[in-house]
Amino acid sequence: MTPGADAQPPPLLIGNASGFYGDRFDAVREMLTGGPIDVLTGDYLAELTMLILGRSRLKDPARGYATTFLRQLEEGLGLARERGVRIVANAGGLNPAGLADAIRALADKVGVPVRVAHVEGDSLSVPDGYLTANAYLGGAGIAACLRAGADVVVTGRVTDAALVTGPAAAHFGWGPEDHDALAGAVVAGHVLECGTQATGGNYSFFRDSSRDHDIRRPGFPIAEIHADGTSVITKHDGTGGVVDPGTVTAQLLYETGGARYAGPDVTARLDTVRLSSDGPDRVRISGVRGEAPPPTLKAGLTRLGGWRNEVVFVLTGLDIEAKERLLRDQIAGAFARAGKRPAEVRWELARTDRADAATEETASALLRLVVRDQDPDAVGRALSGAAIELALGSYPGFHVTAPPGKGAPYGVFEARYVPARSVGHVAVLPDGTRRTIDPPVRTLPLADTEQPSLPTPLDAGPTRSAPLGLVAGARSGDKGGDANVGVWVRSEEAWRWLAHELTVERFRELLPETAPLSVVRHVLPNLRALNFTVHGLLGEGVAAQHRFDPQAKALGEWLRSRHLEIPAALLDSAPEVHA
Numbered sequence: 001m002t003p004g005a006d007a008q009p010p011p012l013l014i015g016n017a018s019g020f021y022g023d024r025f026d027a028v029r030e031m032l033t034g035g036p037i038d039v040l041t042g043d044y045l046a047e048l049t050m051l052i053l054g055r056s057r058l059k060d061p062a063r064g065y066a067t068t069f070l071r072q073l074e075e076g077l078g079l080a081r082e083r084g085v086r087i088v089a090n091a092g093g094l095n096p097a098g099l100a101d102a103i104r105a106l107a108d109k110v111g112v113p114v115r116v117a118h119v120e121g122d123s124l125s126v127p128d129g130y131l132t133a134n135a136y137l138g139g140a141g142i143a144a145c146l147r148a149g150a151d152v153v154v155t156g157r158v159t160d161a162a163l164v165t166g167p168a169a170a171h172f173g174w175g176p177e178d179h180d181a182l183a184g185a186v187v188a189g190h191v192l193e194c195g196t197q198a199t200g201g202n203y204s205f206f207r208d209s210s211r212d213h214d215i216r217r218p219g220f221p222i223a224e225i226h227a228d229g230t231s232v233i234t235k236h237d238g239t240g241g242v243v244d245p246g247t248v249t250a251q252l253l254y255e256t257g258g259a260r261y262a263g264p265d266v267t268a269r270l271d272t273v274r275l276s277s278d279g280p281d282r283v284r285i286s287g288v289r290g291e292a293p294p295p296t297l298k299a300g301l302t303r304l305g306g307w308r309n310e311v312v313f314v315l316t317g318l319d320i321e322a323k324e325r326l327l328r329d330q331i332a333g334a335f336a337r338a339g340k341r342p343a344e345v346r347w348e349l350a351r352t353d354r355a356d357a358a359t360e361e362t363a364s365a366l367l368r369l370v371v372r373d374q375d376p377d378a379v380g381r382a383l384s385g386a387a388i389e390l391a392l393g394s395y396p397g398f399h400v401t402a403p404p405g406k407g408a409p410y411g412v413f414e415a416r417y418v419p420a421r422s423v424g425h426v427a428v429l430p431d432g433t434r435r436t437i438d439p440p441v442r443t444l445p446l447a448d449t450e451q452p453s454l455p456t457p458l459d460a461g462p463t464r465s466a467p468l469g470l471v472a473g474a475r476s477g478d479k480g481g482d483a484n485v486g487v488w489v490r491s492e493e494a495w496r497w498l499a500h501e502l503t504v505e506r507f508r509e510l511l512p513e514t515a516p517l518s519v520v521r522h523v524l525p526n527l528r529a530l531n532f533t534v535h536g537l538l539g540e541g542v543a544a545q546h547r548f549d550p551q552a553k554a555l556g557e558w559l560r561s562r563h564l565e566i567p568a569a570l571l572d573s574a575p576e577v578h579a
Contacts, residue, residue, distance in 0.1 A: 011224040011232075012171045014164055014188075018042035018089070019195030021049045021066050027195070027220050028072040032079040034236035037222060038171075040080065041163040042089035043193045044069060047480065047541060050157070051302040051411040053093040054131040064094035065154075070102055073152075077103075077112040081151070088142055088163050092154040094132060096120050097428070099154045115430035117145035119155040121423060121437075130303040131411075135423045137297070138264030139185075140176070140437045142166025144427035148435075157300065159263050161189030168225045169265075176265070176440045183268035183290025184229025186261065191233050191251045191285070192221050197475075198233060198251045199241035202553075204473035204560060213242035230286045232278050243281040246473060246490060249527050253486020255477040257533050258522040262446050264297055264420065264439075266290040271452065274526055287526075292444040296417040303414075305544055306343075306372055309379040309407035311387050313367040316353070316397045320365050323395035324349055327367065330394055334386035342371035342378045348548060366401070370545070372410070379407035413541035415480050451523050458496035460567040468510070469560025471574050472498060476556035483537040483552035485559060488529035494570050495528040501564070507532055510562040511555070 015037040017027040021044045024030075031040055044066040057064035069091035080087055092099045100118040107114045119141035124133040134157035143166045145153040155162075168174065168185040176182075191198050196218040200206065206215055219239025224232040233248050235241060252273065259271035267290065274287040315323045328347060335341035350366045357363035369387075371379045384404045391398055425437035468487075471494050476485040485507075489498050508515045518535040538544075538552060549555065 008227045009172060011226050012039065012168055013037045013222055013224055014039045014041060014167055014192065015222045016041050016043070016192040016195050016220050018044055018069075019193065019197065020044070020046055021052070021068065023195055025068065025072065028076040029079065030239070031220055031236070032076060032083060032085060034219070034239060037085055039086045039088060039167045041167075041192065042069060042087075042091060043160050043163060043195075044089060044091040045093060045157060047300060047302075047413040047478075048411070050093070050132050050134065050300060051413065054302055057094055062095070062098055065096070065099040065102075066091035066093055070099065070106060073103060073106060074110060077107055077110060077114055077152075081112050081114060086146060086150070086167070087152045088146075088167055090155045090158050090163060092118060092156045094123070094134070094156065096154050096156045100428070103152055103154065114151040115149055116152045116154070117148065117150035117430045118153065118428050119145065119158065119426070120428060121425040122155075122157040124299060124418065124423070127301070130301050132302045133299060135297045135299045135418055136264060137423070137425050138162050138293075139164070139166030139169060140265065141425050141427040143170040144435050144437060145429060146170035148429040148431075148433075150430050160193035161186040161263060162265065164189030164192060164223060164225070165265050171225075172227050177442070179266050179290030179292060180288065181227070181229030181290075182266040184231060184285065184288040185225060186263055186266060186268040186290075187252070187270070187273055187285055187288050188223040188225060188231040188233070190256070190261070191248055192223050194251060194254065195220050196241060197254065198247055199235050199243055200247055201241065202475065203247055203250055204469065204475070204557070205246060214240045215242060216240060229288060230284065233283045233285065234281055243283055245275045245277060245283055248275055248283045248285070249488050249529060250473060250475040250486070252527065253488065253529055253531055254475050255479055255484055256486070257484060257520075257531060258448070259524065260291070260446060262294050264293055266293050267444065267446065271524055271526060292442045293420075293440055294446045295420055295443040297420050297423055299416045299418050301414045301416060303412050304409050305412040305540055306374045306410060307376040307379045307407045308370065308372050308410040308545060309383050309404050310368060310370040311383065311404040312401040313369070314364050314397070314399050314401060315367055315395065316360060316364040320349075320351070320353060324367055326395050327390070330390055331369065331386050334389065335382065338382050338385065340375075340378045340382035342373040342382065344372040346370045368548070376407055380405075383407070410544050411541075412544055413480050452525055454499045454523065455492070455496045455525070457500045458493055458567065460497065462568045463565040464568050464571060465563050466566050466571055467561050467563055468566070469557070471566060471570050472560060474556030474560050476552045476554070478538050478541070478551040480541045481536055481538045483534040483555055485532045485534070485552075485556045486529055487532070487556070487559065488527055490528070491573070492528070494574075495525075497567055497570060498528075498530065499523065502530055504532075506564070507559075510559055510564065513537065
């Protein structure tokens with residue numbers, strides 16, 4: 001036997017430099033110069049981004065990609081080549097071939113020879129009335145490009161985790177049947193995809209973490225991927241933020257649902273994930289099991305939904321409710337006289353006022369009026385006329401935060417599912433060769449996972465009314481019109497209480513907005529976590545701006561602020577968190 005023949009290949013260090021289109025511009029430089037990595041990834045595509053790029057492409061068919069990424073490469077190409085780092089990003093958006101050509105032109109301009117490849121085939125036939133239609137591809141096309149020697153790979157719509165599964169499969173030689181290894185990479189990819197959300201950003205226990213870590217400017221995350229699919233989440237030495245089981249748990253729960261996390265490469269079993277500390281700012285992910293992927297791919301469609309406008313009235317001092325009633329009656333009368341009442345009229349009063357306030361601002365409440373209609377005039381002139389003509393004839397102290405404008409178009413995102421075999425996944429290699437990527441031969445329709453057994457209930461003893469957030473963390477987000485809220489605790493005792501206390505019924509009581517909606521609870525014991533999906537809370541999705549928090553980013557923090565009876569023993573032993 002040749003010495004070292006059974007030696008495992010070294011870990012693959014995959015860093016992230018972007019969690020969304022508009023993330024920190026200098027992150028590419030930070031990641032390339034801050035320490036060793038093998039691959040640098042960037043996620044630029046969200047549901048809203050596809051709509052933005054679609055409108056950009058209408059103005060200029062040569063665009064449709066994330067131009068920020070191209071600007072980042074003006075310096076990044078040379079730095080990556082000096083350090084032997086490959087770059088993989090989904091910044092191609094609706095035009096990955098156009099972005100690949102632009103990168104080649106940039107490389108010639110800056111004098112850095114690089115081999116550029118791209119992945120296409122995600123673009124679907126756009127139905128009438130829609131702006132974009134794209135399937136979510138997996139990482140196999142990225143892997144093919146890297147195996148062919150690409151230094152830079154850009155894609156269109158792929159799953160966020162594909163930016164990690166593709167490089168890992170190319171590095172370790174994984175095939176489509178290596179389900180456990182691929183599932184491990186999917187989990188690592190999900191942790192990386194939102195950048196600094198894995199290193200202390202948007203973290204419920206940020207005050208607890210700040211005792212030992214400066215979280216004012218978190219560093220971007222790195223995944224050390226091993227040949228068996230296990231990984232360690234970390235960050236460059238000397239960067240801000242923190243990586244611990246809590247920050248990783250929070251990101252694992254973000255925008256996921258049940259135990260089966262399906263993708264085009266593999267279905268990862270989130271109920272098998274195990275996290276353990278591996279040293280300062282190092283968290284090991286192990287035990288992840290995978291199953292064959294489903295026979296369908298998720299597809300995202302966007303369209304323009306109509307026109308939207310809003311105005312925020314300021315109500316100051318006494319008689320807030322009476323002022324609100326007067327204004328609402330006046331606006332309704334103005335719409336009626338104009339004969340142009342918008343199709344949708346929504347009012348929301350935010351009681352930001354305080355009694356006997358020391359400043360005018362803290363004595364004021366905000367009354368928000370949002371209107372929608374298919375007719376731009378109904379949300380433009382009709383609203384501005386109705387609102388502004390009241391300036392001298394309405395409630396005392398009448399003023400607005402800003403006058404209403406002409407209104408703006410809003411978008412709608414829709415998720416559909418298409419047969420994987422109907423989508424032409426193609427890797428365009430650095431030499432221009434087009435290689436068709438076949439879908440996995442073996443698939444498994446997604447099935448509901450039986451809910452695992454709950455732990456033995458905690459013998460609560462005395463309780464106190466207190467905010468849930470004193471003992472539990474949360475992270476929330478959006479998937480189309482649905483919201484997800486992941487809730488977790490940091491001790492077995494707290495888990496024994498949470499698993500039985502935070503039922504769907506109690507969740508609805510704590511968040512009354514969810515009471516009339518379908519709410520599904522998923523139990524993830526290994527993470528000491530519950531994941532709730534609230535169907536329809538966000539209407540037609542983030543681009544439609546259906547509610548005050550259109551992406552449900554703060555839904556989890558609202559839940560943490562709600563009071564319920566909590567065992568005193570848990571409150572007394574919990575790390576200090578300020579209510």
